[in-house]
Amino acid sequence: MTTQSCVMIQKEWDIVAARQLGREIAKKIGVGTVDQARIATAVSEIARNIYLYAGKGKVCFDVIETIDQKGILITAEDSGPGIDDLSMAMEDGFSTSGGLGAGLPGVKRLMDEFDIKSEVGQGTQIKVIKWVR
Amino acid sequence: MDRNLKRIALDNSDSIVKMWMSEINTIKDGNYTATISDDLFESTNREFVNVIFTSIKDQGSSKAVEDFSEKIINLGWPLSYITDGLQIFRRVTIEYILTKTEKVDSNYFSQVLESVDLWVEPIIRKLVNEYSGSWEHIVSLQRVALQELSAPLIPVLEGITIMPLIGTVDTDRAKLIMENLLEGVMQHNSEVVLIDITGVPVVDTMVAHHIIQAAEAVRLIGATCILVGIRPEIAQTIVNLGIDLGKFPTKSSLKKGFTTALELMNKKIIDLESKEENISKMLDSIKGE
DSSP: OOOOEEEEEOSHHHHHHHHHHHHHHHHHTTOOHHHHHHHHHHHHHHHHHIIIIISOEEEEEEEEEOSSOEEEEEEEEEOSSOOSOHHHHTSTTOOSSSSOSOHHHHHHHHSSEEEEEEETTTEEEEEEEEEOO | OHHHHHHHHHHTHHHHHHHHHHHHHHHHTTSTTTTSOHHHHHHHHHHHHHHHHHHHHTTSOHHHHHHHHHHHHHHTOOHHHHHHHHHHHHHHHHHHHHHHOSOOOHHHHHHHHHHHHHHHHHHHHHHHHHHHHHHHHHHHHHHHHHHHHHSOOEEEETTEEEEEEESOOOHHHHHHHHHHHHHHHHHHTOSEEEEEEEEOSOOOHHHHHHHHHHHHHHHHTTOEEEEEOOOHHHHHHHHHHTOOOTTSOBOSSHHHHHHHHHHHTTOOOOOOOOHHHHHHHHHHHHHHO
């Protein structure tokens, strides 16, 4: 595992910084343009969730390598209010903020692997991976 | 006490300046100032140290400091040059004064420290304030400039208006887009509005949501909104996200969108007869006479 790079999310413009970093790292490890757009969009979604619901948190990027594949691991962490009902949050069209409600289920479809942990009052952690094809 | 120390510093300003100069030259190499010519560096250093001494002499005269900061900000010198320079000045001055006195006890030592700090502090405060003030000014100017650029509306033909979007769409900008769009549609009496997102790097749910809302609002006031400039990768991410953009027409390029807009308006672009043809027709008609 190589060194991790993180972006703190506090302002709306930090979302832009996070997705630019994500796109840059993805490009460096040889991700194609379409998947770069997918990664940037996914980062945008999870970073925006932090900004909207938790106020602040961080998004970290790791390059991971296994025997037969290479990929980018994105970890988003916050210590915000947490998600009350995870299965609801993963449903299409569910939103507590009047948005489209496509964020989390969308991120799951955009990426190859998706893992979410959340505890009410403790915060939320999302881990997603995109493998280089 | 302070006056005594000040006198020592001012009387021996030449030696202090010499020490300061040699110190500041050591930080020049491999530093932010490496690209600056030696002559300019030398003359700026002289001016800087003169300003420091003038300020000490006049109990923190602000005029000299102000002039100097204005000049150095205009030339684009880094702030670290100022802070480093003053840090060094503080160090060499304390060092110098201490070597000039025979008996140094802790009381005297702390007095020297305090006095020199008091001389340097107003200069640091002033210069740093000037610097950050100038940055804040630039940032605010740029924000205004960016806002002017952020949601332009261009009437291209009777009833057809285009809004090209370039760069990231954030909440503030989304609001501006909506306002300008609706205002422009009323003002130009548009029937079709083309929103071009070729230059938008990422379309996430928030951006899509704002576009859908804008399109819906445009529909409510009786115009049609066409979303154009959807790049292939953006199309794929929109599908992955599961966003429904089926309520209004979308096109891959502005050109195709414009053609659709013309169709909606029952208009068509036709080529004019070329001039040569006109001339040959004229010649024919002359021949006929």
